[in-house]
Amino acid sequence: MIDPFAIWDPLHSRHELQQRLAQAKSRRKVATQTLVALAVAALLVAVGQVQLARFGVAFGLLGPILLLVSPWRGLPIWHGMQHNLAQLLQKVLVVALLTPLFVLVLWPLGLWARLRGEDPLRLKPFARPASLFVPCEPSDTQSWRPY
Amino acid sequence: MKILGISCDYHDSAACLVDSGHIVAAAQEERFTRKKGDAALPAESIKFCLQQAGLRPGDRLDAVAFYDKPLLKFHRILQTQRAVAPRGLGQFLAAMPVWLRRKLWIEARLGQALDQLGILQPDQVLFPEHHLSHAASAFYPSPFEQAAILTVDGVGEWATTTLGTGNGHHIEFAQQLTYPHSLGLLYSAMSQYCGFRVNSGEYKLMGLAPYGEPRYVQAMLEHLIDVRDDGSFALNLDYFDYVGGEQMAGPKLAELLGGPPRAAEGPIERRHMHVARSVQEVAELVLLRLAKHLRATTGMRQLCLAGGVALNCVANGKLLRSGLFDDLWIQPAAGDAGGALGAALAVWHGHLGQPRQVDGVHDAMAGALLGPEFSAEEIQTYLDSRSYPYTRIADADWPQTVAQLLADQQVVALCQGRMEFGPRALGNRSIVADPRSPQMQSQMNLKIKFRESFRPFAPSVLQERAAEWFAIDRPSPYMLLVADVASERQLPLQGDESTLELTQWVNRPRSTVPAITHVDYSARMQTVSERDNPRYYALIQAFERLTGCPLVINTSFNVRGEPIVCTPDDAYRCFMRTSIDVLALGPFLLQKQQQPHWQDRENWREEFRLD
Numbered sequence A: 001m002i003d004p005f006a007i008w009d010p011l012h013s014r015h016e017l018q019q020r021l022a023q024a025k026s027r028r029k030v031a032t033q034t035l036v037a038l039a040v041a042a043l044l045v046a047v048g049q050v051q052l053a054r055f056g057v058a059f060g061l062l063g064p065i066l067l068l069v070s071p072w073r074g075l076p077i078w079h080g081m082q083h084n085l086a087q088l089l090q091k092v093l094v095v096a097l098l099t100p101l102f103v104l105v106l107w108p109l110g111l112w113a114r115l116r117g118e119d120p121l122r123l124k125p126f127a128r129p130a131s132l133f134v135p136c137e138p139s140d141t142q143s144w145r146p147y
Numbered sequence B: 001m002k003i004l005g006i007s008c009d010y011h012d013s014a015a016c017l018v019d020s021g022h023i024v025a026a027a028q029e030e031r032f033t034r035k036k037g038d039a040a041l042p043a044e045s046i047k048f049c050l051q052q053a054g055l056r057p058g059d060r061l062d063a064v065a066f067y068d069k070p071l072l073k074f075h076r077i078l079q080t081q082r083a084v085a086p087r088g089l090g091q092f093l094a095a096m097p098v099w100l101r102r103k104l105w106i107e108a109r110l111g112q113a114l115d116q117l118g119i120l121q122p123d124q125v126l127f128p129e130h131h132l133s134h135a136a137s138a139f140y141p142s143p144f145e146q147a148a149i150l151t152v153d154g155v156g157e158w159a160t161t162t163l164g165t166g167n168g169h170h171i172e173f174a175q176q177l178t179y180p181h182s183l184g185l186l187y188s189a190m191s192q193y194c195g196f197r198v199n200s201g202e203y204k205l206m207g208l209a210p211y212g213e214p215r216y217v218q219a220m221l222e223h224l225i226d227v228r229d230d231g232s233f234a235l236n237l238d239y240f241d242y243v244g245g246e247q248m249a250g251p252k253l254a255e256l257l258g259g260p261p262r263a264a265e266g267p268i269e270r271r272h273m274h275v276a277r278s279v280q281e282v283a284e285l286v287l288l289r290l291a292k293h294l295r296a297t298t299g300m301r302q303l304c305l306a307g308g309v310a311l312n313c314v315a316n317g318k319l320l321r322s323g324l325f326d327d328l329w330i331q332p333a334a335g336d337a338g339g340a341l342g343a344a345l346a347v348w349h350g351h352l353g354q355p356r357q358v359d360g361v362h363d364a365m366a367g368a369l370l371g372p373e374f375s376a377e378e379i380q381t382y383l384d385s386r387s388y389p390y391t392r393i394a395d396a397d398w399p400q401t402v403a404q405l406l407a408d409q410q411v412v413a414l415c416q417g418r419m420e421f422g423p424r425a426l427g428n429r430s431i432v433a434d435p436r437s438p439q440m441q442s443q444m445n446l447k448i449k450f451r452e453s454f455r456p457f458a459p460s461v462l463q464e465r466a467a468e469w470f471a472i473d474r475p476s477p478y479m480l481l482v483a484d485v486a487s488e489r490q491l492p493l494q495g496d497e498s499t500l501e502l503t504q505w506v507n508r509p510r511s512t513v514p515a516i517t518h519v520d521y522s523a524r525m526q527t528v529s530e531r532d533n534p535r536y537y538a539l540i541q542a543f544e545r546l547t548g549c550p551l552v553i554n555t556s557f558n559v560r561g562e563p564i565v566c567t568p569d570d571a572y573r574c575f576m577r578t579s580i581d582v583l584a585l586g587p588f589l590l591q592k593q594q595q596p597h598w599q600d601r602e603n604w605r606e607e608f609r610l611d
């Protein structure tokens, strides 16, 4: 048996690792990933404090996108295809799904924000105080969550 | 208690293992996969770290720390898209699939990587903020009990600059600047304007700066960046394209700087040198004001630095000489690779509340020699299996033997001991040569590094001798401080040099050690102490005995665009592909003339994308 920790020949062991990773891509993984995706989407909607709730609508659309885009390698339909063709189709799929998301959700949200005079990135250079620092929240050093 | 720190998915991924506060191992993934700046999940680095810590399949890690908060970063990207829509569709289409397929699932992917190694999942994966990881990497390993902390980089989640303090094992942030107002991104945009690659070309821009004049400083301060007295600043985004666009620099920038951006590998004009000098001065101005503000508001006498901008050793040198702080400590892996180390330490000290042990003098980085090491037996097995001829040198004779080769104008590549963590080679994966030779610089550039460089090489000098050769009064063990060559060793200018071609200009001797002296008499020096690297120290000491010169040229052991070598095999391949004369592989010496004919693919250099 090959010692999984052998670092003498990284190329060799990396190849092994990649092979095993490829084999591990199964339907089970696809299902888990999708579930995780939906859970994260729900979580993001829930954590209103970090303003992510605004994107609730967008994330509502993420589920189906993830189903189609995220596990695309796992779907048997792709396996028989030429690599280039699969890549092209993937690109078409991404553009076809994400463009409406962008145009129908993000753009109107952005326009709405601008109409209300919001400047979340502080892009406008007028009326600035003597100091441009933003105070830090204690949570910056005390939160250990991914958000 | 074993904590694994990880940084990945942006650039230069890395892993680090901290065992009860002690840094056991740290390495960048690029060294194993041989892909420069590899951002992939660092599977090989993780494997190395676990092995170094003695973990075996079936063992359990106590915690995994990821160096930033992916969901908060995702939030910033969506907010940015919202703020700039309908612009930014291209960026959105490029970014979203990667986020949806990979970046959001970091916890699951880490779990999978550990699964593959048979390591049991830790109870929790923790996510310190990006700049907390930087701050932790700067403060916790430093020798200071308390210090001010400044982190400056491109961008983390939202923060681009943070100011804080470290006290014992507590880190507190007071103020920050947020995206898109970023000194790192300004510097990167200017690097791109000058034809250098973002995330690796910034070092070249810094190296180009001394050739130029600060002609654009006023224009930059008027139009590009609004710097306040306390060092806080805002960028004028009309001139940049990175918020929502595909490029860093926008078209208006070309108008301001009097011409189009330089094409990659195109000729370097005077204008580019002036731009480089100007942005360097602007960066120094901002950093000095930030430091002054920190000194005044915190009252601390020591300063710790990290974040990609802290790799700007010219600015660091000025900061030190400004006298604002009594002492500086800069994390050697100040970029995002060091975030892996910071994240693990943040969990140990910050989350678990474990105290630090500091002595006020020595840091906890072990000379940054935290990577893999190959024993003499392993190297011998490798050499024998390939039938490569070698001679074994006894440890006691090794310094003298190698020093004699250097004195005989041979170029020697060193692959010994543990690999360095961070972007600089510090003697264990280095190419070394005689700095006194006037031809050495161009010879090494063309035949070994395969580059036409305007940057001189760096010197490694015995720590005790540093003050005799350079205008510096303290150690610079990680090549992060630039200082002038001592005035008595400088050579006067020979007429007007401003008309020279850059390649001629760089080869004009500036001192008695020309190969390491920049056009402005500066050198980005490394001081070598017996404590951190006794073998390398002994080599330089032996070289001094032979020549009276206590320093050698030290350049990283790689060719342009290639990651620094890691294994004996990487070292041998690089040795045979270049004009390095001798390879010192642990205790073994390999002479180029004695090696069997090296058959390489014609196009081997295409393996490495030029940086």
Ligand SMILES: [Fe+2]
Pocket: B130, B134, B153, B154, B155, B156, B307, B308, B335, B336
């Ligand atoms: Fe960073």
